[in-house]
Ligand code: SF4
């Protein structure tokens with residue numbers, strides 16, 4: 001695929017053109033808290049050396065709550081009404097590689113047995129242009145799970161910030177190529193300019209653990225006192241799962257319903273909440289935080305890998321940065337690695 005140079009000014013012009021075409025453009029908010037659909041290019045916040053936002057962008061693909069269908073009883077029976085179709089095209093601009101990489105991870109789970117047409121439509125309608133990352137802190141561990149600050153998984157194109165403030169644009173997929181062909185007036189050909197991407201002056205996060213070794217330990221130690229130590233301090237608040245770009249637990253419930261009508265909704269849930277596995281009988285197979293936190297780790301670093309041959313984590317460190325009691329998932333992996 002081709003490489004180009006795009007100036008910061010031309011990114012703004014491109015974004016305003018994309019907005020005029022009726023697309024949504026989503027970028028990290030200037031506050032660094034979340035991702036926003038912007039109304040104008042002046043709201044763009046593309047910064048390669050910023051900390052990952054507190055919230056990931058997964059809710060643009062897998063919303064906190066969404067209707068699956070509505071139902072209404074009439075004299076002739078029950079009428080089902082489809083939820084609104086997902087038509088809007090969206091450009092994601094400036095996502096970190098650890099955010100973009102979460103999309104193919106989620107896609108596997110949403111297409112494993114049942115194909116989730118809502119999720120798939122949103123992915124189909126999206127172009128993801130990520131930004132090579134120039135940030136790392138004690139909580140980042142992308143390099144321990146096979147990713148990096150320039151990993152291309154989930155990206156249709158990747159920007160690399162240049163010293164002069166322009167960006168090197170590397171096209172990754174056919175979809176990315178098709179998209180940028182529509183805006184070629186804003187791109188300069190790198191071959192003509194003889195430009196190359198500038199290598200980052202910031203170090204990659206250190207490799208903290210060997211995932212193969214961690215997996216071996218998890219395979220053999222479902223029952224271990226180590227889990228009790230974690231469960232004793234975990235508050236069971238679910239923050240870690242809600243901010244995580246790859247966590248995907250949900251419930252399906254009827255809302256706003258009475259005898260005659262209602263809506264069937266898909267809502268985020270969390271394996272860290274005590275009600276998540278509670279049966280109607282009152283029995284709860286995960287009846288304590290030790291079992292619930294063990295489930296989180298086992299799902300991410302063992303069960304998902306057993307099924308899909310990769311981990312359910314991109315090493316972004318969000319869950320740790322936000323945890324009220326300092327439970328550090330990368331640190332847990334390091335400790336397991338040392339057993
Ligand atoms: S690990 Fe931290 S964020 Fe997650 S449920 Fe426990 S206390 Fe909450």
Ligand code: SF4
Pocket residue numbers: 240243244245246247300312313314315316317318319320329
């Ligand atoms: S488990 Fe934590 S580090 Fe891994 S992707 Fe989720 S939020 Fe990021």
